[in-house]
Amino acid sequence: MSPAANQLARATSPYLRQHADNPVHWQMWTAEALAEAAARDVPILLSIGYAACHWCHVMAHESFEDEQVAAAMNDGFVCIKVDREERPDLDAVYMNATVALTGQGGWPMTCFLTPDGRPFFCGTYFPKATFLQLLAAVTDTWRTRRADVEETSDRITDELRSMAAGLPGGGPAVQPALCDHAVAAVLADEDVARGGFVTNQAAAPKFPPSALLEALLRNHERTGEPLETVERTATAMARGGIYDQLAGGFARYSVDASWVVPHFEKMLYDNALLLRVYAHWARRSANPLARRVAAETAGFIVDGLGVDGMFASSLDADADGVEGLTYVFTPSELHDVLGGDDGRWAAEVFAVTEQGTFEHGASVLQLPRDPDDPQRFDRVRAALLAARLARPQPGRDDKVVTAWNGLAVTALAEASVALNRPELLDAATQCARAVWNLHVVDGRLRRASLGGVVGDSAAILEDHAALATALLTLHQLTGGWLDEATLLLDIALDHFAGADGRWFDTADDAEALMVRPADPLDGATPSGASLVAEALLLAGHLVDGARADRYAEAAGATLAAATPILARLARLGGHWLAVAEAAVRGPLQIAVACDPARSELLDAARQLAPGGAVVVGGPVNSSALLADRDRVGGADAAYVCRGRTCDLPVTTVEDLAAALGASV
Structure with a gap:
């Protein structure tokens, strides 16, 4: 049986389409591809990456575009390409295998599998010469030492299944003391001099600790050290x-310990999570830097990643095959764009030196302090951005991922309140509507779409949970969306929930993989389990009756199952800690009896409420939290509750602020 030709041109993933012209006979992960491997009696060569990945591009140029390498791959293997963002379930399974075998992971991920999907050798990036040697060695081993391959793959599979058992379910309810313990553990690892969290003061790279920062901001009854951190x-x-000092938005990580040189790819999920942090920080402190960065990051999401009313996945690290080409400047380039005086001034403002901070004497723009001439700064920055836009631009992955769009909707909606920018709420609402209309097919949620065409991949737990939280956030600000949000939560409870508060990342009726993924730890994005805990906690206070009890009980059990993470692995439980901080305070609920279109008291409640609070406004009996709660003496009235304990209603902003003083 001859190998199939390259099949990636019909993919709904820009990453896969990047490889459609490779001489490698790439296929997508399908039952047919696995069947071909069995029929040909050859291993599967599985390559997993994503569109913005620099080293994925390097390996593609060195090996996958090379006729010699492609011939060896086609002759000895069924070659399968996977976009980790489109199939996070496959990525999770084989990343665990890669880490188990090599002690580290990363992308591109390169795995050799038996025809039924069991891994027997894994790695990441391989230079061309090494990769050719590896292909020859694996082919020889497959043909001459099959028993060794089967034994290795069985051992790895058994280990992965043991790992998938994860943390035990059950556990005590989350208490304030546990949150305090987790916060103290996080603070102990702070790099006070340079920011961020490390266990070794020289450690790099550094990733934005979004979830940890949000958790510390929610630690709102202890406003000292957590807020300072x-x-x-x-x-x-x-x-x-x-x-990005010119256009806003954050890169994925810094390669150094001082946040100077980024890995230049810009991801939707990072910017959504960081927008939430900076918007929350702006509400807490009125810090002008927080407000500016929140506004610019929101602008980057809406303008830089907007696609068909939704948001694209990422911008590439490279332009014309060169990492960072778009973004860096030398002093002479500043002079050419701005002239002598402004060029010298800009070099000082943006820390651009003759030695450079990046490669070939170029510098990444920084802003060590605010300039003393804001008007000159705005003019110079606009000129530099215009010059930058004339350069080659990074590619954009226009794939729309449900979970990340959910994170963006939540962040934009919250930023609309923090920044008093109603257009951000409009963008959030438009995105939610577009995702719902396109990604819900026959009553079930899909993972991703491209160009208005929804993909075949089923949504995973994080998709249901992040979108449900987004819709519940919109419900608090605009009304509506409650039925859609609870539909997602009911599907999650019916198809993803395990025993004793544990959760699986894939549905019980999804494609059966070698291992059913169930990772409770937070990483670059919150885990599906911690996201669903947040959504359940919110929903339990926004509906009534038996549904409220169901959601509240599930939220409590989910958090209880996560207590070992907060007790022993707080750095890997940032979003768990954020949800737990809300849970141990009720969460805080503020219901304002009013006309929501014109209520100073409701506006104040939204501004004053800490992260994780539930805030609704409307006439008496218009929602579960306003049942039998009316205006008082003809004045708008705010009802403040913590759990099932409620204060007397207040009718002035001053009294509301006093009622929330312990939580602000």
Whole structure:
């Protein structure tokens, strides 16, 4: 049986389409591809990456575009390409295998599998010469030492299935003392001098600790050290090279410990999570840097990643095959764009030196301090951005991922309140409507779409949970969306929930993989389990009756199952800690009896409420929280509750602020 030709041109993933012209006979992950491997009696060569990945591009140029390498791949293997963002379930399974075998992971991920999908050798990036040697060695081993391959793949499979058992379910309910313990553990790892969290003060790279910062901001009854830590880290990132000083938005990580040189890819999920942090910080502190960075990051999401009313996945690290080409400047380039005086001034403002901070004497733009001439700064920045736009631009992955769009909707909606920018709420609402209309097919949610065409991949737990939270956030601000949000939560409870508060990342009726993924730890994005805990906690206070009890009980059990993470692995449980901080305070609920279109008291409640609070406004009996709660003496009235304990209603902004004083 001859190998199939390259089949990636029909993919709904820009990453896969990048490889459609390779001489490699790439296929997508399908039952037919696995069947071909069995029929040909050859291993599967599985390559997993994503569109913005720099080293994925390097391996593609060196090996996958090379006729010699492609011939060896086609002759000895069924070659399968997977977009990790489109199939996070496959990525999770084989990343665990790669880490188990090599002690580290990353992308591109390169795995050799038996025809039924069991891994027997894994790695990441391989240079061309090494990769050719590896192909020959694997082919020889497959043909001459099959028993060894089967034994290895069985052992790895058994290990992965043991790992998938994860943390035990059950556990005690989350208490304030556990949150305090987790916060203290996080603070102990702060890099006070440079911001961020490390266990070794020289450690790099550094990733934006979005979930940890949000959790510390929610630690709102202890406003000292946690808030100071947030301010140090958020300031260091906003002034460093990891932040785009001209167009807004954050890169995925910094390669150094001081946030100077980024890995230049810009991801929707990072910027959505960081927008939430900076908007929350702006509400807490009125810090002008927080407000500016929140506004610019929101602008980057809406303008830089907007596609068909929704948001694209990422911008590439490379332009014309060169990492960072679009973004860096030398002093002479500043002079050419701005002239002598402004060029010298800009070099000082943006820390551009003759030695450079990046490659070939170029510098990544930083902003160590605010300039003393704001008008000159705005003019210079506009001129530099215009010059930058004339350069080659990074590619954009226009794939729309449900979970990341959910994170963006939540962040934009919250930023609309923090910044008093109603157009951000409009963008959030438009995105939610577009995702719902396109990604819900026959009553079930899909993972991703491209160009208005929804893909075949089923949504995973994080998709249901992030979108449900987004819709519940919109419900609090605009009304509506409650039925859609609870439909997603009911599907999650019916198809993803395990025993004793544990959750699987894939549905019980999804494609059966070698292992059913169930990772409770937060990473670059929150885990599906911690996201669903947040959505359930919110929903339990926004509906009534038996549904409220069901959601509240599920939220409690989910958090209880996560207590070992908060007790022992707090750095890997940032979003768990954020949800737990809300849970141990009720969460805080504020219901304002009013006309929601014109209520100073409702506006104040939304501004004053801490992260994780539930805030609704409307006439008496218009929602579960306003049942039998009316205006008082003809005045708007705010009802403040913590859990099932409620204060007397208040009718002035001053009294509301006093009622919330312990939580602000």
